[in-house]
Amino acid sequence: MSYTQTLSLPDNASLFTRLRVARRCLKELRNDATNPTYGQTFNLSLNANVYASLAQQFQRSEEGRRMLSKRPSLEARELDLAAFERLPEGTLGHEFARYYRDNKISPFATTLELKSDIDFLSKRYRETHDLLHVLTGYGTDVVGEMELQAYVLGNMGLRTTMLVLLNGTIGQLKAPQSGVERSEYLRRLWAAYRRGRASPRFLDFWFEEHWETPVATLRARLCAPAHA
Template identity: 55%
Template sequence: MNPAVNPDVNPATYPTLPANASFVTRVRLAVRALNVLKDDPANAYYGPLVNACMDSETYTKLARTWRESPEGRRLLDERPTLQGCDLDLDALARLPEGTLGHEFMRYFRDNGIAPFATTFPVETDVDYLSKRYRETHDLFHVLTGYGTDEAGEMELQAFVLGNLGVRQAALILAFSLPRRLQQKGFKGLGAYLGRLRAAYRRGRRSRELLSVSYEKLWAQPVSEISALLCAP
């Protein structure tokens, strides 16, 4: 499950995940990737590399669970996509204010970013779940209400750790703590950790968000979807 390599860049410059890599090697490579992603969060190589290093087993178990339900099997067989190139962005933006599609487009406009895109090849259920996890990240911000500032991003990581059990979220949270201490010291640390703990517990109490067919819900109010899926 190594990421696809950009043909315009010398592949020798990219780190790759060795077959049967130890956990220590996986963490070391993931941390190296995170050092790139903190300044280039949309990087098409290092994002999938973190997935490959930390959560291949997580996605394998999740795929088995999905295969046990009709809706899960449908998603894995049809592999719907939320990539920007596969969405009618103008049509979503024209939906009534407050609907999922409209607010999804507002989120991108307000934050000055574009929908997720990747060249990572999807050949297996695990590949698809890895891609689905990354492309739903921005949608999870809209549904949970967590902000896009650093604290909000970490709250969302804590939420998905509780909701999906993805190990990369735990690594990102651990990776961010020394940076926060460097910037702010111990001031407000207790309150910050309390917010993360609350987000984690909220994720545990919420419906598993990855397997929702959001492609069918664009015209539904965000408030109703959030109330149905996310714990208070």
């Protein structure tokens, strides 16, 4: 499956076709989580209708229209992590740079040509993934990643998150990881989902304008309290 082939799927492609593409991408992403081709294709395979609905909602507000017009970017080439690290501890920029350093990973890159608002919102979501880790406090271990997926499912209703959670939960129930029992794992996912549903939508927030803002301030603004 080539990049061109996957992105040329017609809008009216069957659910079976979209699921097949999504499962293939998910399989590849297990071995190469930051691969832009498979990441972008996976995100678009099942979420195009969700993003189309979001684009319509964005058009109803001044801030939403500004974002769709300006199309800000959080991809790797736009981020100066060295400068972020020089910001005071606790600020979004500093903690974002620390997140990458501590986890020995790099920001997302993209090969997706932005032909529509749907493409932009798909790209925007992928770029906010690591910022959500910083804001929500969910870890980058297996369970933490699943918690973040549950949070996003509650907040945005992305269909790909349901597929990720299904695959991850089947694996966890068969062989618990990170020392987390099955009941605890399910409890944590449910709590993350409810937290996401109770939180304001994050996708239209201008993170680029808040690198010097304390994470605690942004967490209080964008994330509902984390309850058991």
